[in-house]
Amino acid sequence: MDFPLIRMRRTRRTEALRSLVRETRLEPGQLIYPLFICSGEGVRKEISSMPGVFNLSVDEAVKEAEEAAQLGLGGLLLFGLPESKDEQGTGAWDDHGIVQQGLRALKANAASKRLVLIADVCLCEYTSHGHCGMVVETADGYDVENDASVDILGRTAASLAKAGADVVAPSDMMDGRVAEIRRALDDEELEQTPILSYASKFASAFYGPFREAADSAPQFGDRRSYQMDGANVREAMREIELDLGEGADMILMKPAMPYLDVIRAARDRFEVPMGAYQVSGEYSMLQAAFAKGWLEPERAMLESLIGIRRAGADFIVTYFAKDAAKVL
Numbered sequence: 001m002d003f004p005l006i007r008m009r010r011t012r013r014t015e016a017l018r019s020l021v022r023e024t025r026l027e028p029g030q031l032i033y034p035l036f037i038c039s040g041e042g043v044r045k046e047i048s049s050m051p052g053v054f055n056l057s058v059d060e061a062v063k064e065a066e067e068a069a070q071l072g073l074g075g076l077l078l079f080g081l082p083e084s085k086d087e088q089g090t091g092a093w094d095d096h097g098i099v100q101q102g103l104r105a106l107k108a109n110a111a112s113k114r115l116v117l118i119a120d121v122c123l124c125e126y127t128s129h130g131h132c133g134m135v136v137e138t139a140d141g142y143d144v145e146n147d148a149s150v151d152i153l154g155r156t157a158a159s160l161a162k163a164g165a166d167v168v169a170p171s172d173m174m175d176g177r178v179a180e181i182r183r184a185l186d187d188e189e190l191e192q193t194p195i196l197s198y199a200s201k202f203a204s205a206f207y208g209p210f211r212e213a214a215d216s217a218p219q220f221g222d223r224r225s226y227q228m229d230g231a232n233v234r235e236a237m238r239e240i241e242l243d244l245g246e247g248a249d250m251i252l253m254k255p256a257m258p259y260l261d262v263i264r265a266a267r268d269r270f271e272v273p274m275g276a277y278q279v280s281g282e283y284s285m286l287q288a289a290f291a292k293g294w295l296e297p298e299r300a301m302l303e304s305l306i307g308i309r310r311a312g313a314d315f316i317v318t319y320f321a322k323d324a325a326k327v328l
């Protein structure tokens with residue numbers, strides 16, 4: 001019952017046929033666009049390692065949100081660049097912090113109501129040492145303290161939700177933070193605010209350009225004592241299971257392209273909404289190849305995104321969100 005009875009090419013003949021048998025679709029509403037909010041007015045500062053991505057002051061972020069809403073994007077993921085940093089990352093949970101200001105401005109803007117406003121919950125942009133939690137000195141160097149950090153992350157999530165975040169997304173990888181964030185939100189009568197947990201987050205070289213964008217590179221050491229080892233898929237499943245047990249409503253997988261098998265494993269195992277983050281390095285790598293004329297921008301961008309959807313992600317956080325929506 002093979003060839004010539006069966007000819008696979010029959011359904012590939014025209015675009016109409018190809019569209020009919022297409023198994024995976026990509027829609028603007030499945031894309032989340034990250035924004036980096038900084039202080040000032042009229043600021044639009046391009047990130048050198050991420051062409052087309054900017055640090056934006058609140059007024060410019062509002063303009064960006066209007067465009068995102070017009071393009072039909074699913075939402076925005078907000079990061080902040082505070083004016084000053086300290087050991088405790090106080091800027092993260094300051095009710096007048098930079099992302100909190102951004103959220104209030106976005107909430108006051110009619111167009112943004114069509115977008116899901118997701119606030120990244122982490123301390124690395126706010127701590128002087130650049131780690132995602134509290135640092136203490138130990139006999140053999142330093143440690144990123146888990147439980148003290150979790151406490152502060154809870155406070156941060158509550159502050160961001162009060163300022164208007166529709167969803168809070170912890171990306172710090174401390175143990176037990178989802179439970180504490182849930183408690184902190186419920187204490188403030190924010191029991192309807194969902195938690196999108198970066199449950200599966202690997203210690204990745206592909207975050208490099210982000211650290212320029214968010215000015216969040218660790219000043220010493222690295223993140224390998226809290227982010228996962230890139231070799232482990234079973235451990236990722238356990239992280240997800242624990243976060244769901246603690247009350248996570250949705251999970252985020254990160255990075256995407258080097259970890260498509262992990263996304264697939266999670267899809268097969270967990271019946272929850274799942275996003276994947278096509279991180280800064282994935283974007284910059286493609287942009288570099290586009291600049292050299294080595295890859296066709298539109299096709300390579302769409303192929304990278306459909307691959308992530310095919311692996312099982314319901315939605316994708318991507319710096320290509322606007323470009324992709326324009327093509328779609």
Ligand code: PBG
Pocket residue numbers: 120122124132171172206207208209210211223278279280281
């Ligand atoms: C904060 C955070 C990072 C990213 C998202 N949230 C950086 C990191 O963990 O070092 C990376 C996103 C990207 O590379 O686009 N912890």
